Amino acid sequence: MLVALGGVLLVMSWLAAHPVVLVLLLAGGGAGTTLFLRRRQREQRRAAALRDVRAREIAAYHAMSPRQFEEAIAYLCTRDGCRDVRVVGGAGDLGADVIATTPDGRRIVVQCKRYGPASSVGSGDVQKVNGTYRDAHGAHLAAIVTTSRFTGPARDFALRVGIRPFDEAALAAWASGTGPAPWA
Numbered sequence: 001m002l003v004a005l006g007g008v009l010l011v012m013s014w015l016a017a018h019p020v021v022l023v024l025l026l027a028g029g030g031a032g033t034t035l036f037l038r039r040r041q042r043e044q045r046r047a048a049a050l051r052d053v054r055a056r057e058i059a060a061y062h063a064m065s066p067r068q069f070e071e072a073i074a075y076l077c078t079r080d081g082c083r084d085v086r087v088v089g090g091a092g093d094l095g096a097d098v099i100a101t102t103p104d105g106r107r108i109v110v111q112c113k114r115y116g117p118a119s120s121v122g123s124g125d126v127q128k129v130n131g132t133y134r135d136a137h138g139a140h141l142a143a144i145v146t147t148s149r150f151t152g153p154a155r156d157f158a159l160r161v162g163i164r165p166f167d168e169a170a171l172a173a174w175a176s177g178t179g180p181a182p183w184a
Contacts, residue, residue, distance in 0.1 A: 058172040061114065061147045069114035070097045073145055076174060077110070080181045094136045095129040102183040106140040109133040110182065115148035121165070123154045130161050143182035145171055 081103035089097030098110040133142035143164035158165040164182045173179020
């Protein structure tokens with residue numbers, strides 16, 4: 001303890017004898033703090049702008065009919081390089097609303113769930129897709145894209161069996177070009 005106190009006193013007396021160094025240290029600390037705060041403000045503004053873009057994007061999807069939503073998802077697939085994109089949703093679709101070939105050649109089945117904010121995609125929806133995308137549709141992978149969210153058990157099951165759960169936030173990111181596609 002005495003050694004530490006002696007070291008502090010030695011540094012203080014040296015700084016008192018060299019006030020320019022003290023001023024430079026204080027100025028450097030202030031400049032560093034200013035730079036840190038400016039960077040943090042820029043990052044906060046960028047994050048807020050990204051949230052705004054995504055919120056506007058998802059609002060358009062909430063306003064669509066289920067069929068328009070399927071068409072919009074097909075458009076996103078095409079926009080992002082998929083080939084052979086087909087909208088096949090409807091009665092008896094066996095859990096497939098959009099079928100496409102991804103840019104790297106895999107066949108993907110996308111189940112579209114345009115739900116309101118108070119609804120969630122449940123485990124039954126995920127189980128249906130899991131039971132059909134390989135055998136009934138010959139696909140390599142599957143995704144469920146929703147304007148809402150997934151229940152915890154539905155998300156857990158989807159991830160366990162390799163189905164990509166794309167909730168409202170993931171859809172907004174994909175649609176605005178600020179996040180990955182379901183096959184990425």
